[in-house]
Amino acid sequence: MAGSTTNPPLKDELDIVIPTIRNLDFLEMWRPFFQPYHLIIVQDGDPSRTIKVPDGFDYDLYNRNDINKLLGPRASCISFKDSACRCFGYMVSKKKYIFTIDDDCFVAKDPSGNDINALQQHIQNLLSPSTPYFFNTLYDPFQEGNDFVRGYPFSLREGVPTAVSHGLWLNIPDYDAPTQLVKPLERNTRYVNTVMTIPKGTLFPMCGMNLAFDRDLIGPAMYFGLMGEGQPIGRYDDMWAGWCTKVICDHLGLGIKTGLPYIWHSKASNPFVNLKKEYNGIYWQEEIIPFFQQATLSKDCTTVQKCYVELSKQVKEKLGKIDPYFTKLGDAMVTWIEAWDELNPPKDSAAIPNGAAK
Amino acid sequence: MAGSTTNPPLKDELDIVIPTIRNLDFLEMWRPFFQPYHLIIVQDGDPSRTIKVPDGFDYDLYNRNDINKLLGPRASCISFKDSACRCFGYMVSKKKYIFTIDDDCFVAKDPSGNDINALQQHIQNLLSPSTPYFFNTLYDPFQEGNDFVRGYPFSLREGVPTAVSHGLWLNIPDYDAPTQLVKPLERNTRYVNTVMTIPKGTLFPMCGMNLAFDRDLIGPAMYFGLMGEGQPIGRYDDMWAGWCTKVICDHLGLGIKTGLPYIWHSKASNPFVNLKKEYNGIYWQEEIIPFFQQATLSKDCTTVQKCYVELSKQVKEKLGKIDPYFTKLGDAMVTWIEAWDELNPPKDSAAIPNGAAK
Numbered sequence: 216m217a218g219s220t221t222n223p224p225l226k227d228e229l230d231i232v233i234p235t236i237r238n239l240d241f242l243e244m245w246r247p248f249f250q251p252y253h254l255i256i257v258q259d260g261d262p263s264r265t266i267k268v269p270d271g272f273d274y275d276l277y278n279r280n281d282i283n284k285l286l287g288p289r290a291s292c293i294s295f296k297d298s299a300c301r302c303f304g305y306m307v308s309k310k311k312y313i314f315t316i317d318d319d320c321f322v323a324k325d326p327s328g329n330d331i332n333a334l335q336q337h338i339q340n341l342l343s344p345s346t347p348y349f350f351n352t353l354y355d356p357f358q359e360g361n362d363f364v365r366g367y368p369f370s371l372r373e374g375v376p377t378a379v380s381h382g383l384w385l386n387i388p389d390y391d392a393p394t395q396l397v398k399p400l401e402r403n404t405r406y407v408n409t410v411m412t413i414p415k416g417t418l419f420p421m422c423g424m425n426l427a428f429d430r431d432l433i434g435p436a437m438y439f440g441l442m443g444e445g446q447p448i449g450r451y452d453d454m455w456a457g458w459c460t461k462v463i464c465d466h467l468g469l470g471i472k473t474g475l476p477y478i479w480h481s482k483a484s485n486p487f488v489n490l491k492k493e494y495n496g497i498y499w500q501e502e503i504i505p506f507f508q509q510a511t512l513s514k515d516c517t518t519v520q521k522c523y524v525e526l527s528k529q530v531k532e533k534l535g536k537i538d539p540y541f542t543k544l545g546d547a548m549v550t551w552i553e554a555w556d557e558l559n560p561p562k563d564s565a566a567i568p569n570g571a572a573k
Numbered sequence: 574m575a576g577s578t579t580n581p582p583l584k585d586e587l588d589i590v591i592p593t594i595r596n597l598d599f600l601e602m603w604r605p606f607f608q609p610y611h612l613i614i615v616q617d618g619d620p621s622r623t624i625k626v627p628d629g630f631d632y633d634l635y636n637r638n639d640i641n642k643l644l645g646p647r648a649s650c651i652s653f654k655d656s657a658c659r660c661f662g663y664m665v666s667k668k669k670y671i672f673t674i675d676d677d678c679f680v681a682k683d684p685s686g687n688d689i690n691a692l693q694q695h696i697q698n699l700l701s702p703s704t705p706y707f708f709n710t711l712y713d714p715f716q717e718g719n720d721f722v723r724g725y726p727f728s729l730r731e732g733v734p735t736a737v738s739h740g741l742w743l744n745i746p747d748y749d750a751p752t753q754l755v756k757p758l759e760r761n762t763r764y765v766n767t768v769m770t771i772p773k774g775t776l777f778p779m780c781g782m783n784l785a786f787d788r789d790l791i792g793p794a795m796y797f798g799l800m801g802e803g804q805p806i807g808r809y810d811d812m813w814a815g816w817c818t819k820v821i822c823d824h825l826g827l828g829i830k831t832g833l834p835y836i837w838h839s840k841a842s843n844p845f846v847n848l849k850k851e852y853n854g855i856y857w858q859e860e861i862i863p864f865f866q867q868a869t870l871s872k873d874c875t876t877v878q879k880c881y882v883e884l885s886k887q888v889k890e891k892l893g894k895i896d897p898y899f900t901k902l903g904d905a906m907v908t909w910i911e912a913w914d915e916l917n918p919p920k921d922s923a924a925i926p927n928g929a930a931k
């Protein structure tokens with residue numbers, strides 16, 4: 216099946232969002248898997264530089280000029296010179312599902328030596344329910360050959376809709392700069408053949424390298440924050456999105472899966488550069504994580520947007536004390552939601568799916 | 574290494590507890606792994622029947638007469654004609670660690686075809702810390718070749734002591750009777766090469782087939798309840814112990830790991846018999862699980878015993894409404910702790926480990 220482009224799943228319902236592509240091998244390697252889909256490439260740096268996309272791909276490329284033109288003053292919420300700008304792609308997509316991947320991630324092989332179709336596994340994860348309320352010791356009961364074990368309450372077996380599928384990385388693991396410095400030779404060779412739901416109430420470090428989500432269910436929470444040029448922090452874009460997303464998924468009764476699929480992460484980024492980007496985050500996360508662990512949302516928060524705006528207020532109030540950056544970030548969270556709603560006007564609630572009424 | 578009996582880990586600190594052995598192949602198959610250890614066999618039924626243990630094993634065998642003799646009236650808390658009686662073995666052990674296994678569980682093979690030394694993996698799990706406060710997407714950071722991923726708070730990387738190691742099963746999965754009936758041919762062939770900590774606040778279905786724990790840290794919570802003859806329920810012994818243990822571990826800051834090692838579960842028990850044992854539990858667990866999910870223990874509960882006695886009061890108060898069985902069970906929980914403390918008198922708190930003072 217790997218490499219087959221006939222009948223690609225969700226062909227018209229999924230966009231692939233990629234921050235700047237520096238490596239042309241990237242698209243060539245993924246061609247059999249990605250070519251059926253629409254790509255959204257968001258260029259993170261100088262808009263006068265051009266990105267060459269090989270023939271045969273259906274894509275839109277957005278640079279900083281495009282972002283400024285589309286969002287006007289609200290473009291301030293989109294990071295510059297940082298791959299966090301990719302979240303602009305989530306906003307302009309019109310599809311139900313998003314898959315996002317970094318340009319140093321290649322096709323991995325499973326233990327039998329076959330190419331892993333990461334996109335297909337993400338889609339399987341997103342299309343099957345999650346089970347956040349009780350732990351299943353044989354992992355995802357919706358994987359083939361699996362089920363709920365003895366003692367799993369029957370009332371919880373229906374599960375909840377899956378909003379996020381978080382994939383992993385063979386070869387170079389996703390380590391922070393201190394760990395990179397201390398263990399420069401460590402490689403991830405352990406292929407763990409499973410998927411699982413992250414339990415309700417448990418936070419996790421969400422990595423944006425190999426990530427898929429249901430835009431209709433959770434899109435507006437997938438804001439990658441203010442990173443890069445002019446900001447005191449980097450490499451916490453996906454972490455920020457992950458903390459917010461998990462709190463909101465828990466509140467709204469949505470699930471997050473992690474595990475398969477693996478991609479091959481080809482090269483470690485420079486640990487010295489990373490350390491400079493990360494040092495504030497490494498310090499701040501000691502307060503940020505308890506904040507998100509304790510965050511609760513009011514009953515009025517019935518949509519992702521409402522949840523996100525309420526969370527932005529709590530961020531300003533409680534994290535603003537750490538550093539003025541968080542006040543700015545709280546404001547940017549609101550700007551992001553305004554921009555999202557402008558580009559994605561609410562669908563007419565009077566419309567009935569079968570078209571019987573107007 | 575498999576099969577080596579030189580230098581068995583924790584040889585003088587671990588007992589293997591087995592309920593009635595019906596199958597003599599069982600011990601023969603495990604001989605290379607179990608022979609260095611002391612076995613405690615707890616016979617679940619008719620004390621006049623004898624269990625033949627092959628030569629070369631160091632063991633104690635307890636039948637009902639022994640239990641009655643040792644515990645007197647308190648023997649009422651130990652189940653009769655049910656493998657739940659195994660918890661008597663936890664009580665009479667004098668060792669720090671317990672490994673318990675069913676007699677229909679054999680040595681499994683890893684994907685390379687090598688025999689899995691389950692005991693050794695359990696010991697590795699128990700001797701390395703757990704990480705219940707934040708999810709590590711590469712699973713147990715203390716496994717070889719693993720570490721904490723980017724975004725994992727540094728203040729939480731020390732982890733907490735591991736109290737329980739919950740192993741899994743290849744071949745016949747641990748299904749309830751309804752699932753057994755519906756999927757009689759399903760076999761577990763998925764070898765998931767990992768171990769992970771079950772997050773704080775998340776309950777799980779603990780199976781007693783392939784289980785190890787630190788008796789000093791959590792022993793008194795490993796009560797397998799009232800099952801079998803004269804009781805309205807069976808096959809919830811390990812579940813009961815798991816719910817209580819998880820709540821107490823969360824309260825005391827202890828960890829529970831699940832995943833590796835696998836054993837080979839050779840045969841499914843009779844689903845019709847199981848259904849008769851389980852039907853009350855299947856119904857009751859819909860209320861029991863929310864009870865345990867919401868259970869909190871007071872700050873005074875600083876030992877496992879104190880936690881367990883407080884939990885027994887809550888069981889009587891809140892679950893007693895479901896069925897009089899839970900009032901009886903709450904009383905038995907207290908009896909269990911009394912018996913435990915009688916057989917395991919508190920160590921002299923004035924004694925100093927290095928023997929310098931008296």
